[in-house]
Amino acid sequence: MIDKLTFLRPSKERLNLFIFFGALFFGIGIYDLISNSFFSENITSFLPEILSFFTPLIFGFVGLHLIRIEYSGNKILDSLNKNINSNWFNSILTLLLIFLLIIGIPVILNWAFFDANFFGTSKEDCTNSGACWVFINVWFERLIYGLYPNDQIWRVNVAFIILILTVGVAFFVNQKIKKYIIIFLLFVFPFILISLLSGGSFGLEKIATNEWGGLSLTFIISIFAIIFCFPVGMFLALGRRSSFPVIRYSSIGFIEFWRGVPLITVLFMASVMFPMFLPDGTFLDKLIRVIIAITLFEAAYMAEVIRGGLQALPRGQYDAGKSLGMSYWKLHLLVILPQALKLIIPGIANTFLALVKDTPLILVVGLLELVGMIDMAKTNPKWLGFAAEGYVFAGLVFWIICYAMSRYSISLEKKYKTDR
C-alpha cells in the first residue's frame, strides 16, 4: 500500500507531470475563490459549508505541495520554492496573501478609479457608486492655498516655484555653487517666502496669517520648523554634554520638559497662554507662535537623536582633534559633528518625518493646513459625507512628501558612506 503511494511524493523524475497537476490544483483553488467572491457562484456548493469555504486554500495547498521539488533544475520553479513555497507554513502564508490581493485590489481599484467620478461642480455630479473625486476637484484650490484670496494666489505659486527651481538647480550644479544655493535656501529663501505671502511691502496687499492654509501652510510650517529645530537641537545636544553644570542642567531641563508634554498642549499654550505673558501692546502672530512651539518641541527630540550620534563616536576622535590644537568649536564643527550627523541620518529623517506629520495638529488652534481644510470642507452643508475621499487624498499627499524625504535621506546615507 505504502509502496504504491510513493508515486504521490513530488519527484524530479516526473517533473512535468507534477508541475501540471500542481498548477491544475492551484488554478482550481484560485478559480473557486474568484467565482465565489466576484460572481457569487460556488462551484463547490455540493460540499459541506465549511469545507466549501476552505476549498481555495485546500486546493492551493495541494497544488503548491505538488510543485515543491528541490533542485528541479528549473530556475523559476526553484526560486519560487525557495522564496514563497519552502515549507507548508510558508505555502499557506503565500496563499493567504494571494487571496487577500485578489479580493482586495479590485475593490480598491473599483472604488478609486472605475466606479469613481472625477469631473463636475457639485455633489450631484457624483452618480457612480465609487469615490467622488469631484469633492477634491472642486475644493482643490482651497486644499492647497487655504483661505488665501483667489486673486493673490500667484504669490504662493511664485514662492514655491522659486523653491522648486532652486532645489532642482542644486541637483545639477557642482559642489561650490551648491554651497551657495544651500545658504540661499536656509537664510534667504525663508524671508522671501514670508514677505511674499504676508505682503504689506513692495506694493503687495497685506494678507493676515489666518487666511493662509492648506498644503502651502503645511509646507511653510514644516520648512521653518525643520530649518530652526536642527540648530537648536544641536546646541541642546552639545549643552547636555557640556562640562559646565549651568549649561548642562538647563539643557537637560529644557529637553525633558519639551519631550514630556504632548504637542497638542504645547500648541494650546502657544496660542492661548503665551500672549498673556507678553507685555501689553506687543503682539506676536499666531503662526509665528505655533512655528516656535513646534520648533522647540521637535528640537528636544532632535537633541536626543544628535546626542546619540555624539555618544557613538570613540573618545580617540576627541583626543586627536584636541592634540592638533583645535578649540571646542573647531573640534565639534570639523571633526565630531560631521561624523555624528552622518551616523544619525536615519534618526534625523525620522524626526523630520514626524514633524511633517505633526503639522495637522495646528488645527486645534484654528490654523487650517491640508487636513484642517479637508475637515472644514467635509462639514460644508453642500458637501456632507465625503470625508473618506478627503482623508484618502490627504493621506496620499502626506505619504508622497514623507516617502520623498525618506528616499532622500537614504541617498544621503549612501553619499556620505566613506568608511570601507
Place this chain on the structure above:
Amino acid sequence: MSETIIQMKEVNKWFGDFQVLKDINLNVAEKQKIVVCGPSGSGKSTLIRCINRLEEHQKGQIIVDGNELSDKTKDIEKIRAEVGMVFQQFNLFPHLSILDNCTLAPIWVKKTPKKQAEELAMKQLEQVQIADQAMKYPGQLSGGQQQRAALARALCMEPKIMLFDEPTSALDPEMIKEVLDAMVNLAKAGMTMIVVTHEMGFAKEVADEVVFMDEGMIVEKAKTKEFFDNPKSERTKLFLSQIL
C-alpha cells in the same frame, strides 16, 4: 645638553581614589628622545597625555616650552598645536581623505593657506611613503599605513615635540617595522620625542634615555646603554628579563 623644553615637577594625578601618577619628576631637553616603558597600568600613557593636557594633573607643575599647564592656562590650544601626538588606535578622522586629515588642522588652527597646507601635507606623506594614498579614506588603508598617515598628520602642524602613545601596539607584526622606520627617520631629523612603547629594539636604536615606570612612579631613569646593560632596580631587571 641644550635647553629644557618639558619640565615635570612633583606631578600627581588621581582617577577618583586611584593614584595614577606619583611624584613624577622628568625633564626633557630639546631634541632629546625618551622612551617610556613599563608594565600595563603603570601610568605611562597618562604621563604623556598630561604633557598636552589631554589629562589634567591635580598636583605639581608641568611646564611645556615655557608655558605652565594649569586650569588657568589660556591658550591651551596653542600649546597643543606645538605638541604632536600619535595614538595607539591611529584616531584618523574617518570622514576625511588622508590628505584632508593632514590639512584640516593647519588650515583651521594655524590659518595656513589651503594650497600651502596641501603642499606641506604631500611632503610629509612622502616622508612616510604613503603619498600615493593621499586621496583614499582611512578605512581603505592598512593599519601600518594609517599609523604613518597619523604621524604625517601630526607633523603637518610642525610641532616642536612629538608624543607617541604605544604607536605600534595595535599593529600586525609585519606592519610594525614600517611605522618604526618612519619614527627612526623622524628621530634622526632631530625631533624631540617621548615614546611610550614596548619595542626595546627601537629604544636601543633611538633613545637617549629610557624611563621605566611602575605603579605610577618612575622607578628608573638612565642613559639607554646603561639602562639595558646595567639596570639598578630589581623591578627593572625583572621587567627586562620578561620583555627581552
